[in-house]
Amino acid sequence: MLPTSSLNRHSSVSVHQWRQDHGWQKHDAPLEDFQTDNASYPPWMILEDTQVFIVAVDAEQISMNGKFQKWLVNHFCMPHFWWSKYIDNANGYFGCEATHNGDTVTGFNTWAYFEAKHLAMDMTYHWSKVKVFTRWLPSTNQTGILLFDTSEDMLKSLFSPEPDRMNDPFWVYTRILEDVARLDDVTVWDIRDHVRKQEKVVLSSGQKPQPDYRRLHDIARHAIHVTEALEVTVQNIEHIGRQHEVFVGSRTDSRAGAAHQEVSRRLAFFKSYIDSARQRSISNEKRLQNEIQLAFNVVAQHDAGTTVEISRAARSDSATMKTLAFVTLTFLPPTFICALFSMSFFHYDSGSGWAVSSQIWIYWVIAVPTTIATALVWNYWTKLFPSISESFHHVKPSQSLPKYNEGDYT
Numbered sequence: 001m002l003p004t005s006s007l008n009r010h011s012s013v014s015v016h017q018w019r020q021d022h023g024w025q026k027h028d029a030p031l032e033d034f035q036t037d038n039a040s041y042p043p044w045m046i047l048e049d050t051q052v053f054i055v056a057v058d059a060e061q062i063s064m065n066g067k068f069q070k071w072l073v074n075h076f077c078m079p080h081f082w083w084s085k086y087i088d089n090a091n092g093y094f095g096c097e098a099t100h101n102g103d104t105v106t107g108f109n110t111w112a113y114f115e116a117k118h119l120a121m122d123m124t125y126h127w128s129k130v131k132v133f134t135r136w137l138p139s140t141n142q143t144g145i146l147l148f149d150t151s152e153d154m155l156k157s158l159f160s161p162e163p164d165r166m167n168d169p170f171w172v173y174t175r176i177l178e179d180v181a182r183l184d185d186v187t188v189w190d191i192r193d194h195v196r197k198q199e200k201v202v203l204s205s206g207q208k209p210q211p212d213y214r215r216l217h218d219i220a221r222h223a224i225h226v227t228e229a230l231e232v233t234v235q236n237i238e239h240i241g242r243q244h245e246v247f248v249g250s251r252t253d254s255r256a257g258a259a260h261q262e263v264s265r266r267l268a269f270f271k272s273y274i275d276s277a278r279q280r281s282i283s284n285e286k287r288l289q290n291e292i293q294l295a296f297n298v299v300a301q302h303d304a305g306t307t308v309e310i311s312r313a314a315r316s317d318s319a320t321m322k323t324l325a326f327v328t329l330t331f332l333p334p335t336f337i338c339a340l341f342s343m344s345f346f347h348y349d350s351g352s353g354w355a356v357s358s359q360i361w362i363y364w365v366i367a368v369p370t371t372i373a374t375a376l377v378w379n380y381w382t383k384l385f386p387s388i389s390e391s392f393h394h395v396k397p398s399q400s401l402p403k404y405n406e407g408d409y410t
């Protein structure tokens with residue numbers, strides 16, 4: 001046992017004690033009062049006739065007080081690994097073990113962690129966490145409950161214990177899972193509200209639709225987290241049920257049979273309920289993926305329609321160009337003849353007729369080489385100046401891809 005002076009006397013926790021005839025009593029107690037000389041009995045500050053005691057603990061306060069944390073391991077018989085960092089990073093778990101003093105069973109411990117993600121309509125979110133450690137003492141039939149960073153709703157769910165089930169250490173989870181089921185139900189409907197809002201959006205066919213893909217993918221990310229948490233919760237309840245069967249099989253007290261059956265039935269109910277919530281969450285994911293695919297298809301359909309219109313305009317322009325080319329080709333020979341005979345190299349007199357200048361060769365000497373040079377330059381331009389040619393065909397992107405922060409994917 002740690003000496004009293006080694007603990008922080010200024011630290012205190014809220015303690016709730018329950019007796020069937022007096023109900024609940026609450027008071028604050030210093031951390032150093034959580035001591036016991038015998039692991040088969042509760043701490044000194046717990047009254048002898050107390051049937052259930054709940055200790056609301058601030059996890060940060062415990063982590064800052066290493067000596068009290070060590071005391072919990074030694075005197076509340078907590079497994080040391082429960083304080084490990086990797087356990088703290090888990091998305092859910094359940095464990096249990098019996099404690100012994102030689103061949104004598106001094107207690108039965110359980111520990112569990114559940115979490116649920118809540119998404120508001122403004123896309124802000126937060127996590128609800130249920131972390132609990134219980135110790136059941138067969139010698140006194142008392143149940144001690146440690147709640148870490150608990151809420152008032154969680155306390156209320158535990159404020160109505162049933163005395164006929166006190167000889168089953170798993171009775172606590174029939175109450176805790178009631179609160180977990182409530183939290184999970186809210187998280188599923190949070191996602192459903194976002195999905196339903198998106199399903200009501202009418203994408204206009206007159207102008208280009210602009211769906212908010214960033215928001216859609218953020219909702220999908222949160223929906224995946226909700227489903228993951230529900231799947232872990234269902235697995236944990238299955239594990240609780242299996243461990244409860246093992247515990248019941250080890251009991252020899254026939255009077256406890258009815259209580260064990262009621263606890264088993266309640267655990268089975270919550271497994272069924274939360275599993276149904278998980279199925280709805282999976283349905284939310286599929287409906288959301290359907291909306292995302294619809295948004296892609298509507299935009300693609302609009303772009304395809306625009307492409308068809310551009311193709312029609314191009315065909316119309318092509319027909320116009322063909323007409324112009326035909327007209328140009330029709331009138332080009334007469335135009336050339338007119339231009340040729342209108343030069344000063346030709347002269348017509350009514351008396352002497354046509355006369356051709358002796359310098360007509362100058363026209364051909366200039367025209368023929370110029371035509372050949374133009375054709376050669378046009379043909380070999382891309383071969384002689386490839387870099388200049390490519391620069392005419394290079395298109396710079398008009399918009400870069402958006403950048404996202406790491407926090408967007410939490």
